[in-house]
Amino acid sequence: MKIVVCVSHVPDTASKINIGADGKTLDTNGLTFVLNPYDEFAIEEALKTKEKFGGEVTLISVGNDSFKESLRKGLAMGADSAVLLKNDGYFDSLSLAKSLSDEIKNLGAELVFVGKQSVDYDNSVVGQMLAELLGYNSVSVAVACSIDGNKITAEREIEGGKEVVEFNLPAVITTQKGLNEPRYPSLKGIMAAKKKVIEEKAAKVFDNHSEFVSLLRPASKSAGKILGTDVSAVSELVRLLREEAKVI
Amino acid sequence: MDNKFLVVLEQRNGIIKKSSFEIYAKAKEFSANTDAVLIGASIVDESQLKQAGVSEVTFIKNNDLENYSSSAYTNILVDFIKQNSYEFVFIANTALGKDLAPRLAAKLDCGITMDCTNLTEDAGNLLATRPVFAGKLLLQQKLTSTVKIFNIRPNSFGFTAGSEVETKINVKETSDICLSVKTVDVKKAGGKLDVAEADVIVSGGRGMKSAENFNHIESLASELNAAVGASRAVVDAGWRPHAEQVGQTGKTVSPNLYIAVGISGAIQHIAGMRSSKYIVAINKDKDAPIFQIADYGIVADAFDILPVLTEEIKKIKQ
Ligand SMILES: Cc1cc2nc3c(=O)[nH]c(=O)nc-3n(C[C@H](O)[C@H](O)[C@H](O)COP(=O)(O)OP(=O)(O)OC[C@H]3O[C@@H](n4cnc5c(N)ncnc54)[C@H](O)[C@@H]3O)c2cc1C
Ligand SMILES: Nc1ncnc2c1ncn2[C@@H]1O[C@H](COP(=O)(O)O)[C@@H](O)[C@H]1O
Numbered sequence: 001m002k003i004v005v006c007v008s009h010v011p012d013t014a015s016k017i018n019i020g021a022d023g024k025t026l027d028t029n030g031l032t033f034v035l036n037p038y039d040e041f042a043i044e045e046a047l048k049t050k051e052k053f054g055g056e057v058t059l060i061s062v063g064n065d066s067f068k069e070s071l072r073k074g075l076a077m078g079a080d081s082a083v084l085l086k087n088d089g090y091f092d093s094l095s096l097a098k099s100l101s102d103e104i105k106n107l108g109a110e111l112v113f114v115g116k117q118s119v120d121y122d123n124s125v126v127g128q129m130l131a132e133l134l135g136y137n138s139v140s141v142a143v144a145c146s147i148d149g150n151k152i153t154a155e156r157e158i159e160g161g162k163e164v165v166e167f168n169l170p171a172v173i174t175t176q177k178g179l180n181e182p183r184y185p186s187l188k189g190i191m192a193a194k195k196k197v198i199e200e201k202a203a204k205v206f207d208n209h210s211e212f213v214s215l216l217r218p219a220s221k222s223a224g225k226i227l228g229t230d231v232s233a234v235s236e237l238v239r240l241l242r243e244e245a246k247v248i
Numbered sequence: 249m250d251n252k253f254l255v256v257l258e259q260r261n262g263i264i265k266k267s268s269f270e271i272y273a274k275a276k277e278f279s280a281n282t283d284a285v286l287i288g289a290s291i292v293d294e295s296q297l298k299q300a301g302v303s304e305v306t307f308i309k310n311n312d313l314e315n316y317s318s319s320a321y322t323n324i325l326v327d328f329i330k331q332n333s334y335e336f337v338f339i340a341n342t343a344l345g346k347d348l349a350p351r352l353a354a355k356l357d358c359g360i361t362m363d364c365t366n367l368t369e370d371a372g373n374l375l376a377t378r379p380v381f382a383g384k385l386l387l388q389q390k391l392t393s394t395v396k397i398f399n400i401r402p403n404s405f406g407f408t409a410g411s412e413v414e415t416k417i418n419v420k421e422t423s424d425i426c427l428s429v430k431t432v433d434v435k436k437a438g439g440k441l442d443v444a445e446a447d448v449i450v451s452g453g454r455g456m457k458s459a460e461n462f463n464h465i466e467s468l469a470s471e472l473n474a475a476v477g478a479s480r481a482v483v484d485a486g487w488r489p490h491a492e493q494v495g496q497t498g499k500t501v502s503p504n505l506y507i508a509v510g511i512s513g514a515i516q517h518i519a520g521m522r523s524s525k526y527i528v529a530i531n532k533d534k535d536a537p538i539f540q541i542a543d544y545g546i547v548a549d550a551f552d553i554l555p556v557l558t559e560e561i562k563k564i565k566q
Contacts, residue, residue: 125350132354158343164433209359209393
């Protein structure tokens with residue numbers, strides 16, 4: 001089975017994020033980028049699927065040269081090959097999904113794993129868009145997934161429970177924490193990944209349907225009132241919640 | 249604005265979601281030309297629509313649509329939006345809305361903005377504001393296509409029912425639906441209130457010390473009709489289920505009141521709850537970062553505070 005994993009390269013969640021001079025893009029100076037945490041679940045699920053049914057796992061990113069670092073990590077985890085669709089300009093999510101789907105069609109992949117969310121702009125859309133563009137069945141935020149012949153049964157998180165969903169291949173699955181435990185790259189894997197060539201080509205460009213107007217810092221909440229350091233503060237808290245906040 | 253607006257309402261188990269009514273009310277503020285659409289097998293209780301002030305709704309009905317199907321919903325709504333030439337489409341950022349909205353954008357080849365917490369009118373368009381980078385920044389975004397999809401974080405605008413109206417329900421039976429993706433079962437998590445939908449949340453962190461000690465959290469939650477939430481540390485320790493996790497790798501919540509007990513306030517936790525209207529922190533470390541975003545804080549041992557707080561709440565309810 002031909003399996004594709006879409007991989008995004010994002011600022012480490014612990015890093016401080018600064019706004020660039022234009023007031024609408026990121027200042028990437030001094031930022032550490034990592035493989036998007038949700039994409040680790042996607043890579044792990046792809047590798048497990050390959051181990052069970054055979055096949056080949058290809059990673060795809062749309063981005064600049066720095067994305068190679070995350071692709072390299074995915075190769076070290078065990079993916080067979082990687083493609084970087086090079087792009088330096090701004091792609092909105094739909095343009096990005098279009099350029100990914102174009103390459104996935106080229107590769108003839110039957111199964112595509114995508115993270116549920118890229119922890120930069122936190123859109124959570126690329127997987128669902130890809131599915132519609134490819135005309136594949138799909139499930140988002142999967143926390144369980146099993147494949148039996150042509151049929152996939154997956155569970156997705158919803159409010160107050162889980163939906164159990166069935167559909168046939170070809171398919172796109174977006175991965176949520178809980179689906180699996182991503183493996184660490186082994187030393188052997190890291191060595192092997194160094195030798196692999198990341199294929200590079202220009203990303204196909206499509207028209208954007210959205211634009212950034214500005215990036216802002218949220219109004220910093222003035223640190224709240226410390227009401228006390230023992231139980232005597234409780235009645236004041238209850239009073240404020242009733243009278244000031246009016247939430248109880 | 250006099251553009252055609254459409255609000256996609258959502259129901260589960262016969263209950264139409266509060267977030268649906270919230271965005272309907274908001275959309276009407278921008279355009280009197282706002283329609284509503286609901287999909288499902290039946291409308292269990294029409295009075296919900298009346299009480300929420302929905303004057304007219306198109307109900308697209310099929311007996312196989314008791315549960316959500318991404319394929320059926322996508323096809324139905326794409327056709328409906330095209331047939332009626334809607335330009336501004338609104339969907340709440342629920343599990344269903346998050347799955348559905350981007351599918352519509354792909355099929356309609358249009359712009360989309362996700363998880364917006366504010367909308368303002370701007371020269372015949374809407375300017376959307378949404379948290380990015382785990383809420384460290386806000387992005388103001390504009391959609392430039394003719395059709396535009398706005399996905400809205402629940403409880404961003406608040407909703408209080410106004411006066412009752414008569415609701416005109418236009419039922420459209422549809423026979424030809426695409427069930428290539430089908431929900432075959434819904435597993436309920438013990439019928440408990442979900443953090444993503446609760447008005448009040450009481451969350452516990454590693455400071456609770458053990459799974460058993462969460463009975464203190466549960467007692468307080470029960471007095472407040474609140475959902476129980478958790479930090480990742482306690483979910484990873486196996487004390488609480490992942491469904492309760494709040495934060496970057498858990499759920500994003502926006503309740504009226506969020507009480508964080510024994511939670512340090514790591515950036516990834518704050519990412520999931522900073523848009524709560526009121527935040528209370530109980531932590532014995534006065535330097536814990538959670539106090540930076542809390543409205544009210546108590547610097548003390550949670551095990552001293554929780555029983556007394558629970559009693560006080562019980563008292564005022566009597
Ligand atoms: C990629 C990534 C994603 C993540 N996603 C999430 C996420 O979704 N949600 C999340 O929560 N975390 C997430 N984390 C983890 C996060 O960084 C923190 O490790 C976690 O939130 C800490 O949980 P905690 O506050 O319960 O524990 P701690 O940080 O250990 O804090 C415990 C707190 O309890 C206080 N305390 C101890 N005893 C008492 C007592 N008796 N009474 C009162 N207070 C007491 C302490 O002072 C301390 O402040 C993520 C991390 C990464 C790297
Ligand atoms: N630049 C990119 N290149 C390849 N895949 C991406 C890219 N951006 C996002 N993705 C994939 O889409 C998922 C969801 O991203 P998003 O919709 O942007 O939150 C990510 O977890 C990745 O799997």
